[in-house]
Amino acid sequence: MSILITGGSGFIGSHLADHLLDESNDKILVLDDFSTGDAGNLDHLDTDRVEVRDGDIRDAETVRETVGDADAVYHLAAAVGVQNIVENPLNSLKTNLEGTENVLEAAAEDRTPVFLASSSEVYGKSEDVPFSESDDAVYGPTTTTRWGYATAKATDEFLALAYADERDLPVVIGRYFNIVGPRQTGQYGMVIPTFVEQALAGEDLTVYGDGTQTRSFTHVADAVELTHELLENEDAHGEIFNVGAPDPTSINDLADRAIELTDSDSEITHVPFEKVYGEDFEEPDQREPDVTKLRETLGWTPEADLDRILTDVIDERTSEEVVAE
Ligand code: UDP
DSSP states (O other): OEEEEETTTSHHHHHHHHHHHHHOSOEEEEEEOOSSSOGGGGTTSOGGGEEEEEOOTTOHHHHHHHHHTOSEEEEOOOOOOHHHHHHOHHHHHHHHHHHHHHHHHHHHHHTOOEEEEEEGGGGBTOOOSSBOTTSOOBOOOTTSHHHHHHHHHHHHHHHHHHHHHHSOOOEEEEEEOSEEOTTOOSTTOOHHHHHHHHHHHTOOEEEETTSOOEEOOEEHHHHHHHHHHHHHOGGGTTOEEEESOSSOEEHHHHHHHHHHHHTOOOOEEEEOHHHHHOTTOOOOSOOOBOOHHHHHHHSOOOOOOHHHHHHHHHHHHHHHHHHHO
16 A cells, blocks of 8 residues: 655644654655755665655646546644744635645545644634634734734635535545644744753743743654554544543743753743734643544543653753764
8 A cells, every 4th residue: 555644844843744654564755845845864774665756736737647546645734833824824825725725626536535624723712711623713804914824724624524524535534633743843932842942051941921821732743653553544524523632731830841851951932922922922821632533533642741741851962962962
């Protein structure tokens, strides 16, 4: 079998490639434009079983050809990172809307199973935690760029469900909750690589806002295992699942723990959101998945284990430093 991972050179995509290579004899086909991905994320893989194609998911013909060569598709290619999305809204919207439509349309030709990577961002600024899949989403105005990302991801979900319904496409939607771990870059504003790098460098950790906002950090190893199991499970087809660990952490606590585990002298500094993301920025205060549906379907859910996540990221960053010296 040939399994396509769009965005396969990215953080989650490359971990999924590792996982699928370990768990099966399948060949992995990667489609990536290397905009936010990194070819280096795939360097360690056995090239006989991995084919990488450099292409843009906004190009329907490229997508049609590549999906045509695949027996299943994990659609992970997307514009990611709040900072990236706020700074490049047009590119983000087009990538997330046109790209997903191209993938679904191409997959519908042969009814090739698709996993669609969605986001906890689709719940918007709802405060009704924990979020379960059928809960209401709460968005702010269209003048606030962030909600364009949430709406695009929600539209991707509508599209996927419509393809499932009207074109009989086997599709599973996974809403990722702050997936973190080694290989994630801090370049697009993600908090864990940023804090770990700041703590290791002895710089102040930049906590945005008052730091009481919470996130449910989920280890990428758990996320890719769940992703694989969801697409393999026919009961999951046509359904939406939260992919995340319960028990959220506040950003203040995260910063404290990053300092402790790196044994750093760094201090914490609070930075107002508008200084980072500009005026009109809105921040979801709380984010926590209800994992009942995941447990009922797959029989397990990931554990919130912030120390394991931080230690894995710290180990990766410190071993890179040793290599670089
Ligand atoms: N954050 C922070 N300092 C940073 C980067 C992010 O305090 O240097 C905060 C951010 O405002 C958010 C949380 O950490 O409340 C998680 O941010 P991330 O961008 O990793 O994911 P998000 O949940 O915003 O998609």
